[in-house]
Amino acid sequence: MHPTRAIACAALTLIAAAPLHAQTAAAPETTRHSIWLVYGGDHPLSSRLGLIFDTQLRLVQSGDHERQLLVRPGLSFALNRHAKLSAGYAVSGSRIESDDPLVSRRPEHRVWASAQLSHQVGPVSLAHRYRMEHRWLSGVSVDGAGAPTGETWVTAERARYSLRASVPLSGRGRLRNAYVAASDELFASFGGYAGDIALDQNRAAFALGMRVAPPVRVEIGYMLQSSAGDDGRFTERNHTLQIGVMSTAALRR
Numbered sequence: 001m002h003p004t005r006a007i008a009c010a011a012l013t014l015i016a017a018a019p020l021h022a023q024t025a026a027a028p029e030t031t032r033h034s035i036w037l038v039y040g041g042d043h044p045l046s047s048r049l050g051l052i053f054d055t056q057l058r059l060v061q062s063g064d065h066e067r068q069l070l071v072r073p074g075l076s077f078a079l080n081r082h083a084k085l086s087a088g089y090a091v092s093g094s095r096i097e098s099d100d101p102l103v104s105r106r107p108e109h110r111v112w113a114s115a116q117l118s119h120q121v122g123p124v125s126l127a128h129r130y131r132m133e134h135r136w137l138s139g140v141s142v143d144g145a146g147a148p149t150g151e152t153w154v155t156a157e158r159a160r161y162s163l164r165a166s167v168p169l170s171g172r173g174r175l176r177n178a179y180v181a182a183s184d185e186l187f188a189s190f191g192g193y194a195g196d197i198a199l200d201q202n203r204a205a206f207a208l209g210m211r212v213a214p215p216v217r218v219e220i221g222y223m224l225q226s227s228a229g230d231d232g233r234f235t236e237r238n239h240t241l242q243i244g245v246m247s248t249a250a251l252r253r
Contacts, residue, residue, distance in 0.1 A: 029235045033061035036223070038244035042076055042086075043251045050076040051251060052086055068094040074112070087113040090133075109136040124165050129185075131160040137193075156192040160185060166209070177211040181219070200228040205242065215249040 041053040052074040058067045074088020090110040114131040134157055141152040162185035169178040184204045190197035207221025225238035 029237065031237045031239070034067060034238055034240045035059040035061065036240050036242045036244075038242060040244065040246040042248055044248070045250075045252055048078045050078070050086075052076050052088055066095060068092055072112070082118050084116045085114070086116070087111075106138050108138070110134065124167050127162075127164045127166075129160070129162045129164075131162075133158040133160070139193075154193040156194040157190050158194075159188045159190075159197075162186075162203075179209050179211075181205075181207045181209055181221070183207075198228070198232060200232075202226045202234065207242065207244075215247055217246045219244045219246070 035058075037057040037059070039053075039055050041051070043051045043053070045051055052072070054070075054072040056068075056070045058069070059065065060067055070090060070092035072088060072090035074086050076084055076086035078084045088111075090112060092108045092110075094106050094108070110133045112131055112133045114129055116130075117128045119126055135155060137154050137156070139152050139154050162183060164181060164183035166179050166181035169175060169180065182205070184202065186199060187201035187203075188197050189200050194200075203223055203225050205221055205223035207219040209217050209219035209221075211217050219242070221242050223238075223240040223242050225240060226234040227236040227238070229235045
């Protein structure tokens with residue numbers, strides 16, 4: 001299947017599977033601002049096998065309090081120059097009351113598997129990523145009257161599809177290594193506590209990047225993270241400054 005048709009099919013499948021929610025009283029919209037510090041590593045161990053190590057430190061707007069820490073190790077296997085499979089484990093801890101550094105984190109564990117495809121359309125580099133996650137989230141169990149009775153764990157599945165386009169900037173000197181990138185990622189949760197499949201998050205981003213060494217890129221950009229409330233409407237907006245370092249430095253001699 002042509003890559004553009006694959007994109008359309010993936011998007012239509014997610015949209016068609018999302019349930020239509022009854023229109024009741026509109027939930028109030030909430031807005032917050034964050035800073036995400038990102039490291040993305042895919043380090044070759046051999047000609048095909050690689051070690052993945054991603055980590056994200058997500059801070060509140062002022063940057064002086066932690067909101068979430070995510071660590072995602074894994075292994076990748078290159079099928080060819082344009083296709084790669086990967087799988088691994090992820091753990092994150094979130095502070096519900098992010099302004100209070102003494103509030104303990106609420107952990108989440110995941111196992112995940114991804115397929116990545118890349119190709120060129122003229123000067124534009126396109127990258128597609130399909131990811132499945134099985135999630136274990138901590139929660140609070142309640143009795144029939146709704147009173148909390150203790151800690152518990154709930155599970156759910158999540159499908160993610162992202163499309164990223166990057167274009168090199170024409171320039172001289174160091175600017176020859178600069179580029180701009182735009183991306184969008186859809187999230188759909190289902191199974192377990194999530195119930196029927198439904199789109200519940202979208203991340204749209206724009207970044208300016210530079211290759212500072214053959215295996216290392218640095219990016220700074222903006223991301224709008226939109227999340228759905230219980231009524232299925234996207235009423236939560238997170239305006240995020242992202243600063244990232246991506247590396248493909250080899251771990252083999």
